[in-house]
Amino acid sequence: MxxxxxxxxxxxxxxxxxxxxxxxxxxxxxxxxxxxxxxxxxxxxxxxxxxxxxxxxxxxxxxxxxxxxxxxxxxxxxxxxxxxxxxxxxxxxxxxxxxxxxxxxxxxxxxxxxxxxxxxxxxxxxxxxxxxxxxxxYTGYPMVRQMKTMIQNGEIGQVQKVDVQYYQGWINPLIHDKEKRAATWRLDPDISGISCCIGDIGTHAFNMAEYVTGMQISEILADLNYLYEDNPMDIDGTVLLRFSDKIKGVLRASQIATGEENNFTVKVYGDKGGLKWEQENPNYLYFLKEDQALQVLKPGHAYNSDFSLEGTKLPPGHPEGIFDSMGNIYFGIANAIKNEIKFDGAYPQLKDGLKGMSFIEKTVASHKQGNVWVKMQD
Structure with a gap:
């Protein structure tokens, strides 16, 4: 073909x-x-x-x-x-x-x-x-897909806590200099939109929280940090997440976390176990269970799901990274164009981007209205 x-x-x-x-x-x-x-x-x-x-x-x-x-x-x-x-x-x-x-x-x-x-x-x-x-x-990483599958299969039981963190420090050297922050396009609403940190990396964390759990966030409460009065864009923020009355979480995003590079961490805890994944060490998925030793799952092994294995291109022990993750997304798109999609979540769709834009606007609204709960649904 x-x-x-x-x-x-x-x-x-x-x-x-x-x-x-x-x-x-x-x-x-x-x-x-x-x-x-x-x-x-x-x-x-x-x-x-x-x-x-x-x-x-x-x-x-x-x-x-x-x-x-x-x-x-x-x-x-x-x-x-x-x-x-x-x-x-x-x-x-x-x-x-x-x-x-x-x-x-x-x-x-x-x-x-x-x-x-x-x-x-x-x-x-x-x-x-x-x-x-x-x-x-990041949805293209094999161990993220493994995490999604394990949660879907009930291996950690009923989800009860979600914790997503995305910390960077790249804006810190710029934000404290008035001329530099004024010259950065990421901090220009006419180019970036109404949000910098939440719009840039917070949406990744929001998308991941819903992607791996298979659940939808119903309400949010946000507290953002702009640091300087002449800076119109958030550069740091914490958002409380409510999936339901019994299932809650927190999203933390920052671009002034001094010294951090690309610290994206996803943790999901159920009543039978927990899973933890770190973007800077993407080939390790930590499986936690009470009264049992910590398990470390790695890509390429037969114990992983078919969805995880489809995106694994090398034998176990050979590191795969962000190029591979994006490659898996492009592969999913190619399969969709050819009408050959095999797995749910093979690539992020427009509806995911639409929800991301809703999250950005609802987060800013929650903050500006005095840090109040805002419903995600229209």
Whole structure:
């Protein structure tokens, strides 16, 4: 079968995530990157496309140019899916135009800058029946999928406590300098939306809490930290989670956790046991049970679920990381395009991005209303 033709918007020479998506797309031999718009400056985009050894005629000036010229190609050559790797404020207009022109879409998170924009995309996706993925990357890790399966199978019993933490420290050197914080696009609402920390990494934690437990968060109470009065964006926050009257949790996110790199930790406790996973040590899933020794589960072994093993590409003992996690998501998207999906949760969908946008807005609302409980449902 011929490879899926993939186009990319953004992700050029200066992008932090571009290489992650390109490696992921090539991992299972499912995609062929055929072109795109890698930079707002066409000359830089052309130069980068040359570096990737792409046909220069398919390095377009902008999205309109891409859509117009791709439409002239034979169906067997046209882009079938386009990845949107641009800053947040461009996600909505680009994804909307792609959906309107019949493309499948892979979009970085947060999905948009507002919940209303996300609802527009949701309606378009349903109308066109397009495949639309939002890259909550960490759901692709084999041991996260193992965690999800074990909870679903009741191996820890009834869930009673969820604790998700995502700590980084990268904003700390910038936030205390007025000029630097004013020049950081992540702290510019016109580019990022209404939230920095919760919008950037808090949504990962929110998505993970629901993904691994299979439960939905019904209410939240948030306390955010902006640190300086002239800083319009949160850079730290704690959110209490209520799945039900008897099942509760906490979400902690920070970008001023000095010295932290990418400390994303997920802990779920049931009445029979607990599970713990750490992104910086992603090949270990800790299984805790009362009156028993701690068990450490690792990828690639036969004791893992089929869902976990599908995303394991190397024998046990060979570390797999974030490239593999994103590769598993791209593999799930490829299977969806080919109508060959085998596992629930194989890739994060538009509905997950929609819920993420709702979470961002409800979190900010909870904080600004005086740290009150806010219902997640519309």
């Amino acid at each position: 011929s490879k899926i033709k993939l186009g990319i918007l953004g992700g050029g020479e200066d992008s932090l995530i571009g290489i992650l998506h390109r490696v992921a797309a090539n991992m299972f031999d499912q995609y062929e990157i055929v072109g795109g718009v890698f930079d707002v400056k066409h000359e830089k985009s052309l130069k980068f496309g040359e570096k990737l050894q792409l046909d220069q005629s398919r390095i377009y000036k902008d999205l309109d140019d891409l859509i117009q010229n791709e439409a002239r190609l034979p169906d067997t050559e046209k882009m079938q899916v386009v990845s949107v790797l641009t800053p947040n404020f461009l996600h909505f207009p680009m994804a909307k135009k792609l959906l309107e022109n019949g493309y499948n879409v892979i979009c970085e998170k947060p999905l948009t800058t507002t919940y209303d924009e996300a609802k527009v995309l949701d309606e378009l996706q349903k109308k066109n029946n397009s495949i639309f993925a939002v890259t909550y990357t």
